[in-house]
Amino acid sequence: MDVILENLPLYWNGFLRTLFLSAVSGVIALVLGTLLAAARVSPVAALRGFSTVYVEVLRNTPLTIAFFFAAIVLPRLGVKFEQFEIAAIIALSTYTAAFIAEAVRSGVNSVPVGQAEAARSIGMNFGQVLNLIILPQALRTVVPPLINILIALVKNSSVAGAFFVLELFGYGRQLANANGDAVIPVLLGVAFFYLLLTVPLGILASTVERKVAIAR
């Protein structure tokens, strides 16, 4: 217990860094994922194809491979990063975007056909149908799965700790190595800070699921 209290500032730094990584990657992934989902249902075959391949490949790529690519392979190929955070954000957001795209797409598919038909019949074009009718409804249906993806993102950001980024997991590993006699309390402390993020998000997801979801 003393180990945790003594190193509380480190934990706090790590916690903030984890929060930062998750927030930035989350925002990028949400934007990218929604764009990919839109491309997936668009009339342009090339965009559809690209989106399909992207989602299929990234969803089946282990996150560690994505990190390895961004943090170790890319610098060897001449793409240098000032900070490893950038590599971590690239890996996390491109990986998460694929899952968000899938969630949004299944949300789009969950909107009854009549909605799109009605919108079409009053003369809206593709962009209007998508922006004004489908996406607002689809986003509501996908909010709970999206929160679950964000929870996974927070947990996944721990992989960054193994690729030269000092966030919660990275500090935890350092502390565990420095305090060989108190490994279990040190790591339980790390676990506590992760739960501090994931458990409220999980509760939020189930609350939102009950309240926001439209009853059809």
Place this chain on the structure above:
Amino acid sequence: MSSVLYDVPGPKARRISLIGSIVGSLLILGLLAWIIMTFAQQGIFEGRRWQIFTRADVWMLLGNGLGATLSAAALAAVIAFPLGLLLCLLRISDAAFIRIPTRVVLEFLRGMPVVLMMLFVLLGFGTSPFIAVVTGLVLYNSAVFAEIIRAGIQSLPKGQREAGLAIGLTSFKSRMLIELPQAVRRMMPSLVAQMVVLLKDTSLGYIVAYGELLRAVQVMADFLGTQFLFPIFFVAAAIYIAINILVSRIAVWIERRGSKKAAGGVAKAEPEAAEAPVP
């Protein structure tokens, strides 16, 4: 469904779409070409870098890494599935003093990064990396399996359990004989999809120094020289992704087969449900 979003394209729209497709393809091809050019400048495509794949020992090391990956995943899956069933039964137990602690444990396990659990086992208990990887995977995935199966049981019509109890089965027997087989069968696609997650997560073993596929890549790159990093990484990533896509396809196939059966209409008793396929 998506075709409802826009009109059946007429000649003009088809032309625009064609132009869009061509422009889009060109953009994507241009991006790919730029990436390939950048890589080429680094000498990635020189034959000698790829010649290492003519060496048997490179393939042997990759094979060892793949074997380590698959054996950790297989062992973890074999342990996690029954454990998940057990946790699910505890989670929906009639007794609150069993149900509530189980719920807390499940929330705890699902809210933690898998890699943290692996490190915890590795350092906290001083085990071998293999045991740490398998334990981490088992702890996390059994919790997820439990939640999936619970969702399956809750999606069953109430009458199933009532009928079970009415013919004099005990609560436990009704769960085991009536509800679980149906729930597992119903949730098969999700369970197989979770298997992909499990398989992907074995790559976290890299972080706790388990000699899986990615670690094999690193070791070979350190040993043979960093100029071989990209070719080896490329091949290993391709192997990983190919296996995962294969398992995902199986999940989709099971889902299609299941929905075809459901579309068949008549909800008849399923005597073969007892031999639900092992994930």
